[in-house]
Amino acid sequence: MADNKKTEIFNKVSEIVADHFDVDRAKITDDLNLKTDLDADSIDFVEFVLELEDTFGEEINDEDAEKLSTIGEVVDYIAEHTAN
Structure with missing residues (x-):
């Protein structure tokens, strides 16, 4: 059950990253680094966290x-x- 929850969370986070950073969804993996791979500055990162x-x-x-x-x-x- 936890794996399903994480998959669901990963999918939602991937959508946010794809939209916010204009990244191809297929390139988003668990190892993708928000600061180095996406070249996110501090404002981008704060907006991402708020989202x-x-x-x-x-x-x-x-x-x-x-x-x-x-x-x-x-x-x-x-x-x-x-929460679950």
């Missing part, structure tokens, strides 16, 4: 957001911090 919060209804504090580098880390964080 995640809106989508998943969960606040991501600044300290935690700083630690999120890859899509996989974002998916794991959301899976751990959202």
Whole structure:
């Protein structure tokens, strides 16, 4: 069941990344680095985090957001911090 939840989260996060950073959805993997692979600046990253919060209804504090580098880390964080 947890794998289904993570797959669902990954799909939603991928949509956000594809739209926000104009990236081909097929190129989005767990290992994709938000800061280096997407060349996201701090404003892009903050907007991305805000969009995640809106989508998943969960606040991501600044300290935690700083630690999120890859899509996989974002998916794991959301899976751990959202209700089933």
